[in-house]
Amino acid sequence: MSETYDFVVAANRLPVDRVTTPDGESQWRRSPGGLVTAMDAVMRGRDGAWVGWAGDPGEAPEPFDDGGMHLHPVALSEQEVADYYEGHSNDTLWPVYHDVIITPTFRRSWRSVYRRVNRRFANACAEVAAQGATVWVHDYQLQLVPEMLREMRPDLRIGWFNHIPFPAVELFAQLPGREEILEGLLGADFLGFQRTEDAGNFLRAVRQYLDLDVTGDVVDLGERQVRAAAVPISIDVEGLREIVESDSVQARAREIREQLGNPEKILLGVDRLDYTKGIRHRLKAFGELLADERLDPSKHKLIQVATPSRERVKAYMDLRDQIELTVGRINGDFSSIGATALTYLHRSFDREEMAAMFAAADIMLVTPLRDGMNLVAKEYVTCCADDGALVLSEFTGAATELSDAYLCNPHDIAGLKQQIMKAVDAPAPQRRQRMDSMRALVSENSVQQWAKNYLASLEAAPKAPSTQAAS
Ligand code: ADQ
Numbered sequence: 001m002s003e004t005y006d007f008v009v010a011a012n013r014l015p016v017d018r019v020t021t022p023d024g025e026s027q028w029r030r031s032p033g034g035l036v037t038a039m040d041a042v043m044r045g046r047d048g049a050w051v052g053w054a055g056d057p058g059e060a061p062e063p064f065d066d067g068g069m070h071l072h073p074v075a076l077s078e079q080e081v082a083d084y085y086e087g088h089s090n091d092t093l094w095p096v097y098h099d100v101i102i103t104p105t106f107r108r109s110w111r112s113v114y115r116r117v118n119r120r121f122a123n124a125c126a127e128v129a130a131q132g133a134t135v136w137v138h139d140y141q142l143q144l145v146p147e148m149l150r151e152m153r154p155d156l157r158i159g160w161f162n163h164i165p166f167p168a169v170e171l172f173a174q175l176p177g178r179e180e181i182l183e184g185l186l187g188a189d190f191l192g193f194q195r196t197e198d199a200g201n202f203l204r205a206v207r208q209y210l211d212l213d214v215t216g217d218v219v220d221l222g223e224r225q226v227r228a229a230a231v232p233i234s235i236d237v238e239g240l241r242e243i244v245e246s247d248s249v250q251a252r253a254r255e256i257r258e259q260l261g262n263p264e265k266i267l268l269g270v271d272r273l274d275y276t277k278g279i280r281h282r283l284k285a286f287g288e289l290l291a292d293e294r295l296d297p298s299k300h301k302l303i304q305v306a307t308p309s310r311e312r313v314k315a316y317m318d319l320r321d322q323i324e325l326t327v328g329r330i331n332g333d334f335s336s337i338g339a340t341a342l343t344y345l346h347r348s349f350d351r352e353e354m355a356a357m358f359a360a361a362d363i364m365l366v367t368p369l370r371d372g373m374n375l376v377a378k379e380y381v382t383c384c385a386d387d388g389a390l391v392l393s394e395f396t397g398a399a400t401e402l403s404d405a406y407l408c409n410p411h412d413i414a415g416l417k418q419q420i421m422k423a424v425d426a427p428a429p430q431r432r433q434r435m436d437s438m439r440a441l442v443s444e445n446s447v448q449q450w451a452k453n454y455l456a457s458l459e460a461a462p463k464a465p466s467t468q469a470a471s
Pocket of ligand 1: 037038164233270272305306307348349350354371372376379
């Protein structure tokens with residue numbers, strides 16, 4: 001029998017990617033993305049296990065230890081990657097949960113593979129969890145795991161956290177298998193969401209489709225109760241501050257400014273290349289501001305980092321083409337020899353380089369059409385100069401907390417342009433005041449505090465009457 005752990009995290013992906021070095025050696029490297037960035041800090045020093053897919057189709061690597069964690073890989077075949085991950089997770093659930101920004105694809109065959117893979121994850125959790133352990137399941141790819149796991153292991157404390165929004169009932173209604181999802185989630189003791197509105201949407205769906213009693217934020221299942229509430233995620237404030245305050249990162253921030261020709265203002269966007277992030281809307285606004293001559297390409301430079309993401313899903317390939325076409329057009333129209341208006345970077349960077357970009361940028365543009373939280377907004381607030389400015393979409397979870405940002409509706413391009421210009425033209429004391437209050441807010445709720453709050457809610461959830469493991 002393999003070793004078991006008192007604290008187990010289950011997420012679609014392990015926090016590491018396998019990379020091949022130029023001399024052909026295979027190594028594990030921390031993978032980018034919001035969930036990993038957040039949970040990496042939480043797992044450090046806990047001696048827990050992480051159950052997840054290692055990122056390559058085929059046989060799973062043997063379990064191994066890395067960064068003070070026990071990593072327990074789950075295998076996915078080529079077909080399962082296509083149906084469970086790219087299909088049902090990213091082409092059905094992702095668009096439905098993000099306000100149907102693109103039309104979701106519904107396939108029955110994907111759903112049955114989703115079910116099968118969720119079962120595999122539940123089995124893996126049951127294998128590594130010690131008697132009475134806490135298992136923390138993450139995100140929309142694993143919504144059936146809580147119920148499957150509870151059936152096998154009623155002794156466990158099971159939590160689930162949704163990193164993305166939970167949609168309004170009217171949109172959730174479209175989802176074939178909606179009851180199965182709700183029942184799957186109700187296998188947990190506590191369900192965490194980014195915003196109170198997300199928890200409310202979930203509870204309304206439970207009332208409507210399962211006809212269960214809901215009192216306040218608690219669902220009554222008769223033999224036990226499940227609470228659904230907001231626990232907004234954050235970042236590793238201390239860790240990031242340490243990085244950004246280092247001499248080398250500050251020097252790199254100055255170097256970035258110099259390399260751009262010491263412009264008056266650097267504008268920055270950092271996103272996974274995803275249609276939810278509003279990159280097209282942002283570029284449209286920037287292009288129009290240059291065309292209107294309200295921004296000057298010799299004085300105002302935009303850096304857009306677009307991290308490669310879900311590159312085999314058609315909507316993502318199309319989006320990349322559209323964005324790169326727009327970048328080309330803007331630079332064709334407004335750049336001069338040796339001085340580009342828009343620097344476009346389609347790759348991953350280490351934390352030091354990201355921090356240096358945040359430190360160099362005068363104005364951060366975070367304009368998603370829908371986003372569970374958006375950690376980039378909080379990272380910028382932590383790293384930027386005292387008079388940095390944040391333009392932030394109302395449709396992010398972060399906007400609930402960061403109300404001192406220059407808030408915008410990215411669908412309204414005229415309004416978005418206006419907010420960008422407000423940030424560009426604001427007197428330094430105003431920017432400083434706004435940034436001060438946002439900074440205080442972010443540092444009060446670090447990712448470590450978030451995990452503590454989440455686990456305290458999970459611990460406080462009412463215990464099920466039977467805590468005996470099924471034989
Ligand atoms: P994501 O959609 O991935 O996360 P976000 O919250 O912005 O979005 O997190 C992205 C993370 O990746 C940030 O830490 C950022 O610094 C990092 N990153 C981005 N581009 C990078 C690059 N090129 N190189 C290196 N690092 C890069 C999901 C949800 C969000 C939610 C998080 C956490 O969609 O709404 O905030 O999970 O819950």
